[in-house]
Amino acid sequence: MKFKFAGIQYLGESGITQTCKEAVIQLIHAGEDIKDVKILTFEEACSHAHALLLTLRYDIQIIIKDGFASGYDGEAPKGYAFVLNLLRNYTDSINEYIISKSIFERISSSSLTVKDLEYINSINPVRPARWYESAYTHKEREHSIFSEFPLTIPMALLDPRLIELALDFDKNPDNAIMGAYRKLESVVRERTGLHNESSTRLLKKAFQGDNSILYWENLNSGESIGRASLFSDIFMAYRNNRAHQEPRHNLSDDIREFILVNQLFVLEGEAVVRYAQEE
Numbered sequence: 001m002k003f004k005f006a007g008i009q010y011l012g013e014s015g016i017t018q019t020c021k022e023a024v025i026q027l028i029h030a031g032e033d034i035k036d037v038k039i040l041t042f043e044e045a046c047s048h049a050h051a052l053l054l055t056l057r058y059d060i061q062i063i064i065k066d067g068f069a070s071g072y073d074g075e076a077p078k079g080y081a082f083v084l085n086l087l088r089n090y091t092d093s094i095n096e097y098i099i100s101k102s103i104f105e106r107i108s109s110s111s112l113t114v115k116d117l118e119y120i121n122s123i124n125p126v127r128p129a130r131w132y133e134s135a136y137t138h139k140e141r142e143h144s145i146f147s148e149f150p151l152t153i154p155m156a157l158l159d160p161r162l163i164e165l166a167l168d169f170d171k172n173p174d175n176a177i178m179g180a181y182r183k184l185e186s187v188v189r190e191r192t193g194l195h196n197e198s199s200t201r202l203l204k205k206a207f208q209g210d211n212s213i214l215y216w217e218n219l220n221s222g223e224s225i226g227r228a229s230l231f232s233d234i235f236m237a238y239r240n241n242r243a244h245q246e247p248r249h250n251l252s253d254d255i256r257e258f259i260l261v262n263q264l265f266v267l268e269g270e271a272v273v274r275y276a277q278e279e
Contacts, residue, residue, distance in 0.1 A: 020067030
């Protein structure tokens, strides 16, 4: 008898917890909308093996392979608790289903059939729900869970003028950040005509005071003062120190600082010229 295979994507490696964890993290990190989680469990003796069937937007379904387990101590149960505690932040629809050894083996070999999926969608979930117990057995603080997400720059939020620097960020974060500061100075000098001022005086003359060369329309004075202060404050708090110190090689801090400079670019782009300056 010929079986019709299900047109479904498989992520992770069978029996390898880390790759299955990373598959879930990458889906969430990519912004996928997880609508439903089916825990597919094969029971054997005192331990249980688990895979996941995730339903995303447009009813796309993805299998996370059987890298998870429960009923004993080890990496697989810890990984199982990790993904449960992670997924519950994104959906309230998490249920567990008992499946046969043969279906579980077809998950491992990436060969589920249409009939298998129909069966999974027809059976009742485990009641009372017991996955909560597994999640709390190895409960981790939320910041610990999210600390395993990739450290990357959110490219969609960047000012277009920083894209080229961001593309080389992984190779040399310090160079990218200092390049962003220099580019911002150049942009402000070009717009204001203040070519001979130091960085601090440049930013103050450009943005601060009632007679600043650049300003933001339709803002009250408090908002304008706050925005203008950001430029000199961020340069004093971060740029000057970085310019005179060896690179610190802390990727988390580097990304945060790059995003701070990005916000300065956004604010500069929204500012308009009050008057022309000639030197």
